[in-house]
């Protein structure tokens with residue numbers, strides 16, 4: 001086996017079992033531990049794997065993708081985060097539902113799950129089931145046009161009573177954001 005083949009095999013095993021010790025890897029690959037260390041060096045450098053007390057394991061996703069939004073590349077501060085899980089089980093972090101919806105539209109066919117948070121309760125909800133509130137007076141200080149997500153229509157409407165805005169479903173919210181992003185910058189302003 002070539003070093004590159006050994007590395008691919010190793011990543012496959014790590015996906016299956018989580019972590020492996022150097023001795024286990026050397027046994028499985030029938031190479032010396034010295035060779036294992038040489039093999040894993042590039043993977044460590046690239047941040048694909050990390051050293052653990054017992055050996056090595058795949059890098060947690062947060063360390064693999066840097067701490068920035070996958071769409072607008074702003075630093076994540078997780079005030080109102082949005083996550084997309086792809087079919088090959090990568091987790092993408094988005095700074096807010098605005099970026100989440102636009103990113104979803106970009107990679108729609110590779111998406112297996114979309115998760116967001118209820119703005120009031122901070123509970124985890126499926127983005128496709130969520131209610132989206134746009135044009136509220138409440139400013140998240142993230143991307144414009146701003147979108148807030150709610151688990152129930154009741155909460156969205158209660159929030160809307162206090163801060164205004166329009167409640168939408170998933171597809172409507174995507175259409176609306178896309179329309180505004182493609183339109184003149186002027187329509188990003190509040191009426």
Ligand SMILES: [Zn+2]
Nearest residue numbers: 069072095099
């Ligand atoms: Zn973003």
Ligand SMILES: [Zn+2]
Nearest residue numbers: 095096142143
């Ligand atoms: Zn944002």
